[in-house]
Amino acid sequence: MSDTMTVKEAARLWNLTERRVVGLCREGKITGAKKQGRSWQIPATAKKPLDQRIKSGAYKKQAERLPLPIGISDYRLASSQYYYIDKTMMIKDFIDERPQVSLFTRPRRFGKTLNMDMLRTFFERSEEDTSIYFKDKKIWSCGERYREYQGKYPVIFITFKDIKFDSWEMSFEAIRNIFAKEAIRHSELRNSDKCDEIDKKAYERLLSGQANEIELSNALLDLSRMLHKHYDIAPIIIIDEYDIPIQQGYMKHYYDKIILFMRNLFSGGLKDNRHVSYGFLTGILRVAKESIFSGLNNLTIHSVLDNKYSSYFGFTCDEVKEMAEYYGVANKYDELCAWYDGYRFGKTEIFNPWSVINYFHNECEPRAFWQSTGSNDIISEIIAQADNEIYDRLTSLVNGKSFTTYIDTGVIYPQIKSNPSTIYSFLLVAGYLKVLKTTPSFNGDYMCEVALPNKEIAFVYHKEILQQLNQIISPSIAVAIQEAIFSGNHAKLKDLIQGLLMQSVSYYDSVGENFYHGFMLGLCALLSGFFVSSNRESGNGRYDIQLKPKNKKLPGILIELKAEKHGTEESLKKLSQKALQQIIDGCYDVEMFAEGVEMIYRYGVAFSGKKVEVMADSVSSKETIRLSKSDYRSF
Incomplete structure (x- = not known):
């Protein structure tokens, strides 16, 4: 019998994460542990360090602490009245590079909307002095070069997160209402002496909610042109959750109509539009192959496999540690890691922010908080196409296994039926898988070793994926x-x-x-x-x-x-x-x-x-x- 055991063996014996065991070795809390090369050797007789974690029921909220920002996507509110993890260095990175149009693809509930509202609050011209929301943040200490961008631009802000209707007619009406509200937000255009009668007619059509499909597909172009004229500076366009209507169109059989509309909308607003300074878009899928962004050669894509901006969506390890210390439960970090860590965006290790926040709010009792945050009809569609090989691979994940597969971050919905193996690409970008190792493929995509990220996803995986394999487990x-x-x-x-x-x-x-x-x-x-x-x-x-x-x-x-x-x-x-x-x-x-x-x-x-x-x-x-x-x- 060996006199020593590995970190992995100790972790299994003591029911800890391997990372925690390594940390205990480094801290000298495991008697006799020695590092040999790059590995730790632990005496086989070593005892598990005393568990001083707060037991169930002992967690106490402290009245003086800032409240947790559950479901808060308004940057002004989140950054001034709630516990806010500072992501404003994203602004610095953008200003340093200044790509004309940026697309950020991340799973749901990873902070996309809050970050887009942060960008709007920083860049948008306003009667209110919005600099107060940044003076205590990291971006403000970066110098005058960055501060001069604050409050400089008019902004068009559109979110499609609630476009989840059963027909194209209902979706079109909802999109028309969204643009009507954005027109109201820019009421200064109504009587602007810098806009001509053609501009004002287009504006009135948007404002009244009477724009037809052709007029609405030109909404971004028309609004950006008028704002450019009025302020003498081209606006910034921000479109949040752009692919929600596309997914809904695919599931409800009006896919071709929504694709045609989106293609025309984005082509007019973002392609060769001299009336836009910068554009930002967020979504789960890239869907570039849909030709929605056809010819948009100024589009920079930041997916879950890319390093740039990787730390700004979700919480990093240091951010979670600091948050746990702030709420007086630093000894809950191991449990947080086991349940909500495990994602990797680019080279950055990331926690699910929605679940971490809800974990603290739920008195540190771990649950699968992420499972109820969105519709998963598309998962049913994917599983329905699975063959035996795919099913075997999916079920192997539950047993802690990993496998290597081709990943196309530009996966599109019609490919699901024509090529069921795209399931892995979709599950990765949607947050159901993590990447252990990435190898660039010959055509610009990747071969990735994938696995389940954490306990929460193992839990969600059963409810949302395996339970939908009705040929094996009927309702x-x-x-x-x-x-x-x-x-x-x-x-x-x-x-x-x-x-x-x-x-x-x-x-x-x-x-x-x-x-x-x-x-x-x-x-x-x-x-x-x-x-x-x-x-x-x-x-x-x-x-x-x-x-x-x-x-x-x-x-x-x-x-x-x-x-x-x-x-x-x-x-x-x-x-x-x-x-x-x-x-x-x-x-x-x-x-x-x-x-x-x-x-x-x-x-x-x-x-x-x-x-x-x-x-x-x-x-x-x-x-x-x-x-x-x-x-x-x-x-």
């Missing part, structure tokens, strides 16, 4: 399994899971405990009326899955999972009994009882390939004597 079977868990019908639970595994393909023969953990977690995630959590401390250890009822009169549920290869019926019964005993010995039910739950079902579940065994019992808050091993019921 009726999923519901029946949930009902069996909820009702304590242990025999039915075993039969349903067994039947599900028997119907599935052969990859189940070789997966490990991580897969089954994710599989059960995905099923539990669909169970309404419960707070679902995983790998959390309670009692004397960490449970696998806990379902805490929102109504304390309902039963709570604890599930401990085990897996082994080539298991027999007898060995699986023993293994499931061991899993149940772990719940009992670890007193995992202490937390729920302390919070007033009156009854708890406890499940020990053991898997081997397509076989499963379940041991279960129940305990009430009134009981003082726990069941002994001889009282367990096997099903």
Whole structure:
């Protein structure tokens, strides 16, 4: 037996992240740890450093702290009244390079709208002195060269984030209303003596909300021309979430119409338009191949694989550490890493900002906050085209595996049906995958090693992706399994899971405990009326899955999972009994009882390939004597 263990082995033994183990080695908190070359060697007898993290229920909000900016995309409000992570150096980087038109593609809820509003607030001419929102920010200390850009330009700001309608007619009406509101925002044009009658007629058509399709497709060109005349300086055009209407058009079968309109709109507003100083666009997909930006040779694209601007969307490691310290929970950093870290934009490690903020707001109880932030109809469309090879690859991710695949950051919606392998490109740019290694391809795209980013995405992955593979897990079977868990019908639970595994393909023969953990977690995630959590401390250890009822009169549920290869019926019964005993010995039910739950079902579940065994019992808050091993019921 080796006298030492690796960082990876220690992390698995102590249930920590590898990064945390390395940090503990560097801090001298692991006795006898020595660095050999580029690796740490840890004595096999070393003890896990004492866990001094705040236990559940001990987190306290402090009244003097700034509130958390949940759902705040208004820069003035966010930067002055809430905890704001300073991203204003993005302005410096832009001024240093000054590309004429910039497109930033990032997953949803990674700060695109807030950053675009920051750019608007900085550059836009206004009767209000908006410099007050930047004087305490990093950009202001960069010098007069950068300050002179502040408040210099008229700005056209358009967001398409709410264009999610079932028909082209409804979408067109909504877009027309958006431009009418933007025309109102520039009411100075109505009586401008620098604009001629043709200009004012076009303005009135926009303002009244009566512009036809041709007139509306010229809206960016018309507004930019009038603002240029009025202020004697060409405006900045900012378009947020430009591809939302395109995705909706694809899903609701008016794709060709929305593409034609967007092509004309952007061509007039951004292509060879001498009336625009700079343009900014955001979206999830690049969709350059749609010819929306046809001939737009002044477009600079910044995708999730590019280094420039990589730290400005999402939170960096240092930013999350500082935020955790500010809210008095610096010792929660490891948990934050496990759940919400793992993205890599360019060469920058990034946390999901939406989930980090909600984690602090939720008293540091980790959940999959990101899963409910947008429509995922497009995922269903993608999965519907998956073949067996794609399915095998997708399911392998849950077991902690990675694979190398071709990534096209310009993937377009019609390719989904014609080339299902584009699923990986879409899942990457949409935030469901992370890049471990990137190798440029011969045609300007990439070969990337991809994996799941973190625990949150593993959770979301089951609910939004694997659960949509109805040929394997039908909705009726999923519901029946949930009902069996909820009702304590242990025999039915075993039969349903067994039947599900028997119907599935052969990859189940070789997966490990991580897969089954994710599989059960995905099923539990669909169970309404419960707070679902995983790998959390309670009692004397960490449970696998806990379902805490929102109504304390309902039963709570604890599930401990085990897996082994080539298991027999007898060995699986023993293994499931061991899993149940772990719940009992670890007193995992202490937390729920302390919070007033009156009854708890406890499940020990053991898997081997397509076989499963379940041991279960129940305990009430009134009981003082726990069941002994001889009282367990096997099903």
